[in-house]
Amino acid sequence: xxxxxxxxxxxxxxxxxxxxxxxxxxxxxxxxxxxxxxxxxxxxxxxxxxxxxxxxxxxxxxxxxxxxxxxxxxxxxxxxxxxxxxxxxxxxxxxxxxxxxxxxxxxxxxxxxxxxxxxxxxxxxxxxxxxxxxxxxxxxxxxxxxxxxxxxxxxxxxxxxxxxxxxxxxxxxxxxxxxxxxxxxxxxxxxxxxxxxxxxxxxxxxxxxxxxxxxxxxxxxxxxxxxxxxxxxxxxxxxxxxxxxxxxxxxxxxxxxxxxxxxxxxxxxxxxxxxxxxxxxxxxxxxxxxxxxxxxxxxxxxxxxxxxxxxxxxxxxxxxxxxxxxxxxxxxxxxxxxxxxxxxxxxxxxxxxxxxxxxxxxxxxxxxxxxxxxxxxxxxxxxxxxxxxxxxxxxxxxxxxxxxxxxxxxxxxxxxxxxxxxxxxxxxxxxx
Amino acid sequence: xxxxxxxxxxxxxxxxxxxxxxxxxxxxxxxxxxxxxxxxxxxxxxxxxxxxxxxxxxxxxxxxxxxxxxxxxxxxxxxxxxxxxxxxxxxxxxxxxxxxxxxxxxxxxxxxxxxxxxxxxxxxxxxxxxxxxxxxxxxxxxxxxxxxxxxxxxxxxxxxxxxxxxxxxxxxxxxxxxxxxxxxxxxxxxxxxxxxxxxxxx
Numbered sequence: 001x002x003x004x005x006x007x008x009x010x011x012x013x014x015x016x017x018x019x020x021x022x023x024x025x026x027x028x029x030x031x032x033x034x035x036x037x038x039x040x041x042x043x044x045x046x047x048x049x050x051x052x053x054x055x056x057x058x059x060x061x062x063x064x065x066x067x068x069x070x071x072x073x074x075x076x077x078x079x080x081x082x083x084x085x086x087x088x089x090x091x092x093x094x095x096x097x098x099x100x101x102x103x104x105x106x107x108x109x110x111x112x113x114x115x116x117x118x119x120x121x122x123x124x125x126x127x128x129x130x131x132x133x134x135x136x137x138x139x140x141x142x143x144x145x146x147x148x149x150x151x152x153x154x155x156x157x158x159x160x161x162x163x164x165x166x167x168x169x170x171x172x173x174x175x176x177x178x179x180x181x182x183x184x185x186x187x188x189x190x191x192x193x194x195x196x197x198x199x200x201x202x203x204x205x206x207x208x209x210x211x212x213x214x215x216x217x218x219x220x221x222x223x224x225x226x227x228x229x230x231x232x233x234x235x236x237x238x239x240x241x242x243x244x245x246x247x248x249x250x251x252x253x254x255x256x257x258x259x260x261x262x263x264x265x266x267x268x269x270x271x272x273x274x275x276x277x278x279x280x281x282x283x284x285x286x287x288x289x290x291x292x293x294x295x296x297x298x299x300x301x302x303x304x305x306x307x308x309x310x311x312x313x314x315x316x317x318x319x320x321x322x323x324x325x326x327x328x329x330x331x332x333x334x335x336x337x338x339x340x341x342x343x344x345x346x347x348x349x350x351x352x353x354x355x356x357x358x359x360x361x362x363x364x365x366x367x368x369x370x371x372x373x374x375x376x377x378x379x380x381x382x383x384x385x386x387x388x389x390x391x392x393x394x395x396x397x398x399x400x401x402x403x404x405x406x407x408x409x410x411x412x413x414x415x416x417x418x419x420x421x422x423x424x425x426x427x428x429x430x431x432x
Numbered sequence: 433x434x435x436x437x438x439x440x441x442x443x444x445x446x447x448x449x450x451x452x453x454x455x456x457x458x459x460x461x462x463x464x465x466x467x468x469x470x471x472x473x474x475x476x477x478x479x480x481x482x483x484x485x486x487x488x489x490x491x492x493x494x495x496x497x498x499x500x501x502x503x504x505x506x507x508x509x510x511x512x513x514x515x516x517x518x519x520x521x522x523x524x525x526x527x528x529x530x531x532x533x534x535x536x537x538x539x540x541x542x543x544x545x546x547x548x549x550x551x552x553x554x555x556x557x558x559x560x561x562x563x564x565x566x567x568x569x570x571x572x573x574x575x576x577x578x579x580x581x582x583x584x585x586x587x588x589x590x591x592x593x594x595x596x597x598x599x600x601x602x603x604x605x606x607x608x609x610x611x612x613x614x615x616x617x618x619x620x621x622x623x624x625x626x627x628x629x630x631x632x633x634x
Contacts, residue, residue, distance in 0.1 A: 029623055035598045052626070055572045056589075056596040061517045064476040076471055082464035086455065089497035147485040148607075154479055169485070306486060344475070346486045 076313045076321075076343065145169055145202065146430070152348045153207055155340045158265055161217055162287060163206035163423050168302050168347050170202040170375075175300045176368045177405045184310045185317060185400035192405045196368040198297045200375040202427040205294055205302050208339035208350055209358060209420045210279065213264030215255060215271070218282045227272040227413045228254035235259075235270035236416040238396060247416070258417040260335035267339050267351070267420040273359045273388040273412045276421040283423065294424035295377040296362040296407070299391050303352035303404045305345025310403045311353055312345035317399035322354035324397045336395050336417070354402040356420035357390040357410075364389055364409035386412050394418035449511040455497075456504050469513070470496050473520040480590055481597075482528045482607050492523050499523065525597060528607075571634035578629055591618055 025045040031037045032049035039050045077085075150167045153159070176195040177188030218224060228235040234251035237259045242248070253259050255270045271279075276293060283291045294302065305312040313321045319331035322342050327334060330342060336355055344350045352358070363382035365371070371378050387409045393402035396418060400406070410419065448469075455463025474492055478484040484492070499519050507515060579585045587608070594604045601615040608615070 026620075026623060030619065033619075034595060051568060052572065053596040055569065055576075056593045059576060059589075060480075060593050061514055064473055064517055076468045077464045079462045079464050082455070082462040082467050083458065085467055085494065085497050086458055086463060086501070088494060089501050092494070092498050093501060145485075148483050151483065152479055167485075169487075346489070348478075348486075 078309060078314045150204075152344070153340060157340075159208060159211045159213060159339060161214065162283065163210055163214060164208065165204040165423075165425065166207050166348055167427065168200075168203055168205055168298075168349075170200045171301075172197055172199045173301050173304065174198075175297055175371075175405070178308065181308045181315075182310045182403060182405045184315050185403065186398075187400070188403075188405060189407075191366055191407055192368075194368055196371050196373065198301075198371070198373050198375050200298060200301045203294075203298055203424055204427055205298065205347075205349060205424045206422040207344075207348065209267035209356055209422045210276075211264060211339055212255070212262055212266050212268045215268035215279060216264065218279050221286070222282055224275075224278060224282070226255055226270065226275045226415070228270045228415045236414070236418075238418075253417060258336070260417070262336065263338070265338040265340075266336055267356050269336060269356055269417045269420050270415050271359075271419060271421065272415040273410065273421075275415070276359045279421075280423055289425060291423045291425045293359060293361040293421060295375060296360045296389050296391065297371070297375040298424060299352075299358065299360045300404060301375070302347055302349050303345070303392060305347050305349065307346065310405070312404060313343065317402065322351075322402055323395050324354035324393060324399065324402045325395070333395065336420075352392050353404065354393050354397060355395055356392070357394045357408065357416075357418055358392050359410075359419065359421040360389050360391055362389045363387060384409070388412055390419060448513045448516065449507075449509070452500065452504050452511040452516075453508060455500060456508065466500070466516075467493065467497065469516060470500075470520055473517055474524065477521065477524040481594055482524065484524070484527075488527060492520070492527050495527075496520055496523050521597070525599075528603070567634075571630060574633040575626060575629045578633055579625075588618065591615060592622060595619055 028037070028043065029045040029049040032039055032046040033053050035053060037046070039046045041047070145167060147167055150165065152166065153164050174195045174197045177183060177192035178195045182188055182192070219226075227233065232251050234249050235253035235255075235258065236247050237250050237253055238245050239248045239250075250259065253270055255268050255275075258269045280291050280293060303312060307313075309315050311317060311321065317324065319326070319328035320343075321330075323331050323333050323337040331337070337351075339355075340350050342350060342355075345352065361377035361379070363379050364387035365378060365381070365383050370381070388411070390408050390410050391406070393406050397406075410416075448466075451463065451466035451469065454460045455466045470493055471489075474484070474489050474496075478489060496519055500516070503519075504511070576589060580589055582588075591604055591608065591610075594607070601612045601619070604610075604615045605612045610618070
């Protein structure tokens with residue numbers, strides 16, 4: 001059957017425009033939907049498919065814009081970073097302009113491939129020469145990292161049975177307070193000094209804090225009683241009804257009832273460092289994989305999301321970025337918020353800043369002066385026997401209490417509706 | 433929701449233009465707001481369509497910055513956010529194709545002069561662009577909203593959109609948990625699925 005017959009035309013002349021159209025209407029529809037063929041006006045299958053294609057692209061654009069418009073006031077890149085991006089882009093343009101081979105190849109259509117390689121090489125060169133000293137993250141080039149094995153969860157997805165693990169490529173970073181970067185919003189605490197450069201091996205960390213639903217599974221499986229539940233000891237909360245709003249023990253509070261409304265998607269709170277370790281042990285046994293708490297250095301490395309600024313999004317606290325004291329913008333929660341409601345950092349990790357303090361493996365030290373430089377947990381020469389480190393600040397914290405460098409201590413059995421945790425594990429290089 | 437956002441996008445050109453000028457002229461915030469917008473678009477693609485790691489996202493951002501500086505002067509007076517979206521989308525697609533050593537074949541232009549006719553934007557719904565067209569778009573809204581509500585609807589729409597971007601079955605398969613055959617099957621039943629849903633919804 002000819003194309004003219006397809007379109008209902010009669011006569012012997014051939015329409016040159018329609019000669020190349022596939023005969024089958026379904027095939028035409030598919031090709032038009034895929035953008036493979038120029039659309040012939042009047043061809044219903046093609047026009048329908050093209051309209052749908054345009055619609056889907058516009059819908060995606062609208063979704064992207066919608067996400068952006070919700071956070072219109074957000075500027076996640078600082079002026080300094082923007083300046084740096086601009087300078088590098090200008091250098092790149094100049095280099096490409098001078099490269100006649102590039103122009104020649106561009107003319108003949110292979111510029112995309114060559115340009116991509118040139119860009120990759122040039123970026124590597126310029127990164128090393130233009131980064132600020134000390135405070136800048138320096139990534140390690142590691143073979144065998146396969147990010148496609150790690151799926152990033154969207155904010156509308158309910159957390160799964162086990163924590164969603166993400167890959168964090170190793171590198172070196174200066175942890176603690178670096179003057180000019182971290183000392184904002186009232187400055188750093190003495191325990192954040194001296195800044196120390198550490199090398200971190202590639203590892204995995206959970207995208208979110210461990211949730212109520214995930215912890216419930218552990219308790220259901222083992223019958224575990226948390227420190228707060230043992231003999232009805234309770235959990236510390238802020239007594240807002242008392243003068244000065246002191247932190248007091250409330251025997252009725254525990255992870256099931258932390259003193260605010262929650263569901264399975266909330267981070268579990270009222271858990272001690274010991275409770276967190278018990279969960280990790282169970283998770284390891286249940287999944288036949290060695291989970292652990294992150295080391296303090298790993299935690300800060302992950303929380304900074306490769307940024308030197310006080311917060312992973314920049315130098316100013318923002319209720320659009322985190323849940324901390326007070327409410328505003330995206331932060332509509334007076335107490336803890338469900339996990340994954342605030343923008344992720346550049347490692348795609350969420351909620352490190354604010355929401356709940358997070359237990360890490362290390363014991364407490366008053367300074368970083370003798371901290372290991374290999375990113376391992378610092379568990380010797382502890383300042384106070386039984387004291388552990390917690391990081392990130394909680395939902396009640398002031399703006400300087402949710403900086404990436406903020407740290408504090410707590411006893412191994414301490415629990416509060418401000419304390420939670422996330423999990424980590426070593427990355428195993430795949431065998432070739 | 434999509435319709436409302438499209439309308440909002442039209443109203444936000446002024447803000448986008450200002451952000452672009454700040455980047456081009458290195459004034460006010462030096463273009464931090466524009467690059468933040470770019471970051472959010474990249475994250476949108478990374479989350480929905482391809483699992484880009486940090487290094488890849490940073491490389492794409494830098495390449496987008498080059499494109500914005502090279503072509504930005506043409507839209508200095510009126511920079512629609514949709515143009516920025518197209519630049520980012522094309523760069524993301526190019527990036528993953530470079531990774532799999534495939535050349536771009538079907539791609540909308542990110543040249544602002546060519547954008548109006550090729551970038552696939554839906555006609556503005558608030559203008560009188562024809563009752564038939566509006567009805568058709570409304571119908572597609574209803575149909576795809578219905579699909580989205582179904583059990584695997586969100587994942588299906590991701591696949592449909594990737595195909596509309598010009599991805600091959602294999603490329604889609606590589607970025608989803610489905611086989612090439614399953615993708616082909618999904619696309620091949622779409623036409624009939626649409627027909628049936630249009631009868632129900634429109």
